[in-house]
Amino acid sequence: MRRSAMMLLSLLVAVALCVPASAAIETVSSWEPGATTGPVLPGWNLIALPAIPTNPDPHAVLDEYPFVCENGDLKRWDAATQSLVTYDEWAQETFGNLLITDGYWLVLGPEDSGYFTYEGITDNDDTDMWISLPRAGWTLIGCPFSYAVDFNTVEVTDGTATVPIANARDNQWLDTICYWWENTGGSGNLRTMGLDDDWTESTMLQPWHGYWIRSMRDNLALIVPAAS
Amino acid sequence: MSYTLEVDFLSRCLLAVLVTLGLAVTCSAESIAWYSVNSGGGTASSSEYTLQGTVGQPAVGVVTTPPYSSEPRVHYIGFWSGDLRAPSLASSIDSAKLMPEGTYLALSGLYATTESPGDFGNRLYLEAEDRSSGILFSHGSASVPTLAEGTQVSVIGTLKVLENGELALVGNQVTPLQTGVPRRPLGLRAAQVGGKNSGQPDLVGQRGTTGAVDLNNTGLLIRVWGRISGREAGTDYLLINDGSVAFDSLRIDPSELDFVPDSGFVQITGISSVEYRGTDLVPVVRPRRPADLVQLAAP
Numbered sequence: 001m002r003r004s005a006m007m008l009l010s011l012l013v014a015v016a017l018c019v020p021a022s023a024a025i026e027t028v029s030s031w032e033p034g035a036t037t038g039p040v041l042p043g044w045n046l047i048a049l050p051a052i053p054t055n056p057d058p059h060a061v062l063d064e065y066p067f068v069c070e071n072g073d074l075k076r077w078d079a080a081t082q083s084l085v086t087y088d089e090w091a092q093e094t095f096g097n098l099l100i101t102d103g104y105w106l107v108l109g110p111e112d113s114g115y116f117t118y119e120g121i122t123d124n125d126d127t128d129m130w131i132s133l134p135r136a137g138w139t140l141i142g143c144p145f146s147y148a149v150d151f152n153t154v155e156v157t158d159g160t161a162t163v164p165i166a167n168a169r170d171n172q173w174l175d176t177i178c179y180w181w182e183n184t185g186g187s188g189n190l191r192t193m194g195l196d197d198d199w200t201e202s203t204m205l206q207p208w209h210g211y212w213i214r215s216m217r218d219n220l221a222l223i224v225p226a227a228s
Numbered sequence: 229m230s231y232t233l234e235v236d237f238l239s240r241c242l243l244a245v246l247v248t249l250g251l252a253v254t255c256s257a258e259s260i261a262w263y264s265v266n267s268g269g270g271t272a273s274s275s276e277y278t279l280q281g282t283v284g285q286p287a288v289g290v291v292t293t294p295p296y297s298s299e300p301r302v303h304y305i306g307f308w309s310g311d312l313r314a315p316s317l318a319s320s321i322d323s324a325k326l327m328p329e330g331t332y333l334a335l336s337g338l339y340a341t342t343e344s345p346g347d348f349g350n351r352l353y354l355e356a357e358d359r360s361s362g363i364l365f366s367h368g369s370a371s372v373p374t375l376a377e378g379t380q381v382s383v384i385g386t387l388k389v390l391e392n393g394e395l396a397l398v399g400n401q402v403t404p405l406q407t408g409v410p411r412r413p414l415g416l417r418a419a420q421v422g423g424k425n426s427g428q429p430d431l432v433g434q435r436g437t438t439g440a441v442d443l444n445n446t447g448l449l450i451r452v453w454g455r456i457s458g459r460e461a462g463t464d465y466l467l468i469n470d471g472s473v474a475f476d477s478l479r480i481d482p483s484e485l486d487f488v489p490d491s492g493f494v495q496i497t498g499i500s501s502v503e504y505r506g507t508d509l510v511p512v513v514r515p516r517r518p519a520d521l522v523q524l525a526a527p
Contacts, residue, residue, distance in 0.1 A: 025493060025524055052453050054493055056471030080441040097471035099417055121524050123495055127415035127451050132442040134424075144415070155358075159426060159443050160322040162358035219424065219443045223359070223414065 025054055028146070029117040030208055040116055044188060045106040046181040048142020049098060050207035051120030056097035058087060061118040065108065073107035077140035079133065100124070101131045103140035103210020110186065122146050126228045133174065133220040139213055141178075143205040144224055151176070151203050152195050155223040162223065166195055174215040181210075315384050321354070321361040321447070325395055325434050326427045329387055335397070336382040338363075341411050341449040341499065344375040344402075347484065347516040352402070353499050354381065355448055359414060362447030362499070363397060366390070370400030378408035392503045394446060395434045413451040413497050419472035421500050422446060422511030438508040451497045452478060452513060453524070456489060465512070468494060479503070481514045485521055495522040 028051045030040050040047065053061050058069050068074050074087040076095060087095040098104065122145075129144035143149060156168035169176040177194040180202075193211060194200035205211065205224070213222075315334040318324035324333055338354035341362065352372065355362035357380075365383050375381065385399025423444035427433020434446050454468030457477045466488055467477035480496055482488050498515040515521055 052470060054455065093474060096474060099470070099472050101417065121453060121493065121495075123522075123524060124415050124451075124453065128412055129415040130420065130445070130450075132420055134441045134443070157358070157360045157443070159361055160320060162356075162360045221443045 025119060025121050026051065027117060028120045028122070030115055040106065040108065040112075041183045041185040042108050042110045042112055043183050043186045044181060045108065045183050046103055046140075046210040047106050047208060048103045048144075048210045049100050049118075049120065050143065050146040051118075051122045052100045052124060053098060053118055053120045055119065056099060058095070058098050061098045062106070062116055063118075064116045065106075065112060068106060068108070071107075075105040075107075076102060077138065079137070079139040080135055082135065082137045101129060101142055101144045103142045103212075105210075124226075126226050128226050129224045131222040131224060133213070133215040133222065135218050136215055139215065140210055141213055141222070142210045143207050145226065146207050147227060148207060149205040149224055149227075151178075151193060151205055153225050154205075155225070157221050157223060158217070158219060165222070166197075168220075169195070172216050173220060174213065174217075178211040178213045180212070321356050321363045322426070324387065324397075325361070325363065326432050327387055328432055329389055329395075331387045332384070333387060333397070334382065334384045335363075337405070338381055338383065339408060339411055340375045340377055340379045340381060342516050343377050344372055348514070353447060353449070354383065355411065359411070359448060362445075362449065364390075364394055364447060364499075364501075365397045365399070365402070367400050367402065368398070372400070372402040373404050375402070375404060376407060377410040380405040380408055389435075392501070393435055393509045394502050411449050413449045414445070415451045415453075416445065416500075417472040418452050418454050418468065418470045418478040419474070420445070421450065421452060421478060421513060422502055422509075435502075435509055437502055437511045440511075445500045446502055448500050449497070450500045450513065451495065453493070453495050454478060455493050456491050468496065476510075479510060479512045480521075481512055484515055484517055486518045488521070489523055493524040495524060496520060 049061070055061070058074055059066065062068055062074070069087055070089055072086045072088065076085050078085050085095055125145050125147070131141050131144065133139045151165070154165045155162050156165050156173055158173065163171070165176055168174055177192055177198050177200055180191050180193055182189045182191045191202065192200035193202040193205070196203055313332060315332045316327065318327065318333050318335050321335065321338065324335055327333060337357065339357060340352060341355050342348055342353045344352050350367050350369065352365040352367065352375070353362060354365055365385060382403045382405060383397060383399065384401040385397030388396055388398045390396050420442045422437030422440050423442045423446065424440045425433060425436035426444040429435035434444055436444055452468070452470070454470040457467045457469050459465065460467055460479055464482065466480035466482050468480060469477045480498070496513055496515055497520040498513040501512045501514050502509050503512045
């Protein structure tokens with residue numbers, strides 16, 4: 001009897017840990033320090049935020065790495081102007097804040113630990129997310145959820161119709177082969193992510209990762225479906 | 229006996245006429261200009277009673293072919309109303325928005341993202357099945373059928389730019405086609421609400437919000453998140469920001485909310501809409517009911 005009760009308690013605790021928090025602000029951490037596949041290692045990292053930061057100021061999100069902001073080692077891509085924007089302490093408004101659905105280049109020094117924590121909300125995890133591709137050319141996007149998403153399930157809209165991403169590729173709206181950076185700690189490899197029949201190295205949008213995607217026309221948006 | 233024969237003779241004549249008419253209708257494969265079958269019913273009265281009866285009266289309204297049909301058709305159902313003004317048929321909301329203001333048009337297969345009655349009084353928001361675009365249907369003082377969120381409808385109205393800058397259909401013909409499940413909102417960053425010009429707004433289309441760079445989403449059911457930064461002077465609109473709006477905050481219309489917190493982080497579900505502030509067209513989110521505001525508290 002006592003053993004059954006213990007098992008039931010363990011089960012309940014396990015379930016409670018697995019259920020995503022609703023209507024709550026959480027502390028979100030990147031993968032554990034030292035993980036070889038972790039997105040934050042010495043060298044160039046192509047990162048994204050898996051939760052909406054409650055304080056999107058780069059200093060707050062990356063408070064473990066104050067020198068990143070001071071040294072110009074944080075960069076974003078402005079898709080509307082097709083240009084790289086480097087964080088500048090003296091012109092912070094030009095860079096703006098760290099936002100969900102965008103990807104960022106983060107350059108860490110050899111002594112940096114590869115771990116950061118910020119406060120965010122994951123309540124968007126049950127909402128299909130809309131990611132803008134405003135202009136023909138490259139956009140640096142980020143996985144908008146705290147879990148991985150099958151890229152084959154993404155849709156694309158041009159305001160007139162919404163189509164599966166494979167159809168958007170066939171319509172030549174965009175190229176479905178995306179690029180991400182695998183940081184191996186000082187150096188790295190350019191990797192591909194795409195649809196099943198793109199024969200890329202991955203078909204999943206991974207949380208914490210940024211991806212380069214190229215569109216062939218203006219005014220598109222991706223609709224990334226939530227798991228629920 | 230002669231009475232029976234007379235009825236029999238009349239019945240045969242009537243049958244011949246109907247067969248001829250039926251053949252004529254069948255042969256004309258392209259169109260039926262007007263065809264009216266007037267079924268039974270009417271008023272019977274005596275000195276003590278009045279009976280108002282109806283037989284086989286179907287729902288009154290209009291049905292159009294689904295979007296993207298290569299041969300759009302419109303079919304009126306119900307009372308004989310004489311010559312009706314024929315609406316232009318739009319294959320999608322987006323194509324409707326690209327018609328000139330004043331166009332009288334029909335749209336079919338749209339989904340209600342608001343309830344009627346209940347949300348927004350005389351305003352009904354509709355979106356395409358694939359969530360590519362949405363539009364406001366304003367029916368003024370006319371009554372429209374009771375609609376649950378997710379109901380598929382056909383509508384007829386006149387395209388008009390309202391005072392707030394929103395391109396809408398103004399009319400009174402709404403025909404429910406089938407019930408459905410509530411629509412899923414699209415999650416946007418605060419700065420993405422509204423969007424660029426759709427079409428050429430000086431001529432046709434939905435004017436974009438000032439400074440926008442993203443695809444226009446006016447009329448769609450959306451969800452945003454952000455920290456409350458205050459209230460807008462003059463309108464008392466709630467102001468929120470998720471960090472994406474550089475020099476301003478996103479306005480939330482509190483008309484349908486019964487409680488608005490003064491601070492904290494909130495999730496807002498509502499319609500992507502617009503309003504003028506001076507000459508600037510600014511984005512506004514319109515929650516539909518109190519449950520569309522969720523306070524996000526620290527654990």
